[in-house]
Amino acid sequence: MDQEIAPFLLFTENDYPPDTPHLRMELALKPDLTEDSDCNLNVTIQRTRDMHEEQCIFHWNGREDGCGPLGFLLFRHTENGLRKINIDMDSHLSKPLQTPFVVDGFNYTFEVAPEGNVGFLITLPKRYRKELKTGAKYELVWPGGEIAIWDWGTINQYLGHELGIKSPKICLPAARVTLEFTEPGTPKLSVVLECEKTIPQYSKGPVRISVTYEAAPESSPIIFHTAPFGSWYGPREGFRLYRRRGDLWETVEEDDSCYMIVDEPDIAVNVVQDENFAGLQPGQTWTTSERLDGHLPDDVTAGDLFRYVFKGVEVDWWDWGGNTEHKNTTVKLPCFINGRVVEPNDNGGRQKLIVPASNSVEFTIV
Known part of the structure; x- marks a missing residue:
């Protein structure tokens, strides 16, 4: 990571706790974004090699965990390097998940096998999009975080059963993607x-x-x-x-x-x-x-x-x-x-x- 970003990172791949799945995040965006297009972020959570052969399930909400106060950071490329942009979180109404909760196959609950992955889309909220200008270049950064609600097993095994906070928590290390609005022709x-x-x-x-x-x-x-x-x-x-x-x-x-x-x-x-x-x-x-x-x-x-x-x-x-x-x-x-x-x-x-x-x-x- 660039030196301007490093101070804002919370977790990296050096922070995996023992006896937990080793997960990593990959981010991708369409290369031809314009101000009029949907800013959909393709998120892939991949499980790398760890000490366990069993599958795991976990809860991660892209809207709350990814785009909330502890979620994605936005940096703009300038002549003097990367500059962090402050995102207005006052309009974000967080809805904490009540735990434990009963697994029903939904509720942003995912299952991943060893060296497997899961993928989903997140639409960047307006509070992010309003900061983006045509022709400028940005870095969208996941600073790293923890997944508290998880366990070993499959969704089918937990259907109708409760899933709650487990210790130690899963570490989801930092990730980033470059974001740039192309010029939509002319003004x-x-x-x-x-x-x-x-x-x-x-x-x-x-x-x-x-x-x-x-x-x-x-x-x-x-x-x-x-x-x-x-x-x-x-x-x-x-x-x-x-x-x-x-x-x-x-x-x-x-x-x-x-x-x-x-x-x-x-x-x-x-x-x-x-x-x-x-x-x-x-x-x-x-x-x-x-x-x-x-x-x-x-x-x-x-x-x-x-x-x-x-x-x-x-x-x-x-x-x-x-x-x-x-x-x-x-x-x-x-x-x-x-x-x-x-x-x-x-x-x-x-x-x-x-x-x-x-x-x-x-x-x-x-």
């Missing part, structure tokens, strides 16, 4: 536009732009480059302005006659500190505005009806995680700042984030 961003119904001819007439991160509350936060939601204008992305001409909407063409020549080095920026990047928690909204002056045609007159819409865009840089995860993340922008991220030029290999078109807003010039 979902939506755009909504708002503006006044009437706009004075010589007014700046701003349009309010709201970008919302649509995700379940327990999802990972995200951080992204906001420039694509500004003045970018491409053949298939960005903002479009239309003017009503009779029964048709006519595209108002942008004036592309201006240009600039730049020969300065690219600028490195911190994505948490730079104003051209924004972080969002699930359900949060980032807002900006776009001025209409400069977009309206020169021959605009009172009574003209316009429609404004965001056609959608590909976000050039984004990543999972919030300010804590990205406090040391830097990227490079062109020297004139308001351009695509130039390094990394492939968004670090992450999938393309395509934001769909927004609603349209209409306004009349007065």
